[in-house]
Amino acid sequence: MLRNLLAFTTISAALAGCGGTTTPASNQQQPNAAAPSSGAPTTAAAPVNYGDAKPAATKPFDTATVTTFDQPWALAFLPDRRMLVTEKPGQIWLVTTDGKKTKVSGVPKVHDEGQGGLLDVAVSPRFASDHAVYISYSEPGTGGDSLALARATIDPAAAAPALAGLKVIWRQLPRGQGGQFGAYIAFAPDGQHLFLAAGDRQRMTPAQDPDQPVGKILRLTLDGKPAPGNPAEGKVGATTLSLIDPPENTVAAAKAKGRQVTVPAPNLTPAETWSSGHRNPYGLAFDAQGRLWSVEMGPKGGDELNLIEPGRNYGWPLVSYGSNYDDVPIPSPTTRPDLAEPALYWNPVIAPAGLTFYDGTLFPDWRGSAFVGGLAATALVRIAFDGTKAREAERWDMGNRIRAVVSGPDGALWLLEDGADAKLLRLTPKKAG
Ligand SMILES: [Ca+2]
Numbered sequence: 383m384l385r386n387l388l389a390f391t392t393i394s395a396a397l398a399g400c401g402g403t404t405t406p407a408s409n410q411q412q413p414n415a416a417a418p419s420s421g422a423p424t425t426a427a428a429p430v431n432y433g434d435a436k437p438a439a440t441k442p443f444d445t446a447t448v449t450t451f452d453q454p455w456a457l458a459f460l461p462d463r464r465m466l467v468t469e470k471p472g473q474i475w476l477v478t479t480d481g482k483k484t485k486v487s488g489v490p491k492v493h494d495e496g497q498g499g500l501l502d503v504a505v506s507p508r509f510a511s512d513h514a515v516y517i518s519y520s521e522p523g524t525g526g527d528s529l530a531l532a533r534a535t536i537d538p539a540a541a542a543p544a545l546a547g548l549k550v551i552w553r554q555l556p557r558g559q560g561g562q563f564g565a566y567i568a569f570a571p572d573g574q575h576l577f578l579a580a581g582d583r584q585r586m587t588p589a590q591d592p593d594q595p596v597g598k599i600l601r602l603t604l605d606g607k608p609a610p611g612n613p614a615e616g617k618v619g620a621t622t623l624s625l626i627d628p629p630e631n632t633v634a635a636a637k638a639k640g641r642q643v644t645v646p647a648p649n650l651t652p653a654e655t656w657s658s659g660h661r662n663p664y665g666l667a668f669d670a671q672g673r674l675w676s677v678e679m680g681p682k683g684g685d686e687l688n689l690i691e692p693g694r695n696y697g698w699p700l701v702s703y704g705s706n707y708d709d710v711p712i713p714s715p716t717t718r719p720d721l722a723e724p725a726l727y728w729n730p731v732i733a734p735a736g737l738t739f740y741d742g743t744l745f746p747d748w749r750g751s752a753f754v755g756g757l758a759a760t761a762l763v764r765i766a767f768d769g770t771k772a773r774e775a776e777r778w779d780m781g782n783r784i785r786a787v788v789s790g791p792d793g794a795l796w797l798l799e800d801g802a803d804a805k806l807l808r809l810t811p812k813k814a815g
Pocket residue numbers: 659686696697698701702722723724
């Protein structure tokens with residue numbers, strides 16, 4: 383029965399896509415521009431929709447192509463300013479700022495299919511002493527893939543760089559089909575904990591189940607355990623899980639169609655959850671004030687920027703400013719003031735990928751701004767802040783899907799395009815003439 387469910391899930395997953403469509407939403411759930419319902423815990427005003435924002439006519443930067451990759455996914459700088467770049471099919475490269483690439487060996491087996499494969503890479507805040515790197519990927523196994531978080535070391539002085547002592551320190555269970563891995567890694571500013579985006583795997587309702595590390599942002603120790611001080615610290619999860627097909631948003635509806643199954647739930651704990659109700663967080667970063675932000679791939683017309691606070695529920699799949707891909711409406715967030723509103727949203731979608739806060743010196747006007755890549759939008763988006771109030775300040779057409787954006791230690795913005803023969807781009811201030 384589980385097999386049937388998973389087969390059905392795959393079909394639904396294909397329908398759900400990845401937020402990568404450029405089709406404008408014929409959307410029944412247009413937000414109410416008026417003030418939100420009273421009782422919203424922290425939100426003072428309804429979020430603004432930037433879906434129809436237009437690219438600027440001119441760019442304040444020059445764009446240099448550094449090198450190219452096959453389906454790159456993420457980029458992280460080492461202290462010596464070389465970069466680690468992941469390619470989704472299962473390769474890691476050590477790359478100099480002038481584009482010299484050296485293959486990194488010791489990469490684990492990944493399942494490269496759809497949105498799965500080798501995904502994020504993050505460098506330990508104490509890399510100078512521990513040489514640790516963290517990677518996330520879709521780990522193949524009996525019953526389907528799981529999102530896995532692994533730690534390894536890499537000797538930066540080695541002529542032939544390799545991941546050594548690789549160990550999976552956390553994995554998303556139960557295994558199963560479905561994309562939307564999330565997979566982004568961010569370190570707490572003090573370097574004591576890490577945050578991991580665990581996407582909803584196109585299963586929807588588990589994003590509201592405290593016993594499933596699905597549709598959550600997790601706060602873990604550097605060894606992958608639930609971090610002390612988490613909202614559900616010490617709580618133990620259920621021993622079995624009820625899984626529901628994506629089209630059925632309630633257990634009752636799933637039961638009525640025979641689409642609910644119960645599976646054993648070994649070693650799951652709600653104690654690792656920091657926030658819940660996420661669909662596919664596709665960027666995770668701290669600002670200079672120590673606040674955690676995430677961009678999230680929503681359904682049709684529902685991409686979001688969220689300020690991530692502990693214990694809060696960000697609404698998926700109960701509410702969204704978008705609709706389902708089959709145009710089944712989703713209630714508006716204004717109907718549920720108990721759930722966290724996004725800081726802003728995009729309808730139609732930009733399909734956000736990557737989130738970085740700029741802290742360099744080459745672009746003084748950009749300090750404190752966030753940058754988001756757009757897959758569907760084929761754009762780079764700048765977000766400006768007034769406290770926790772966010773607005774899309776600028777957008778530039780980059781001509782290709784943008785998969786990652788990182789504020790580099792040299793003050794440049796570093797972008798990865800998406801797909802085959804994708805360019806690594808370095809953005810620096812436009813030279814006169
Ligand atoms: Ca939301």
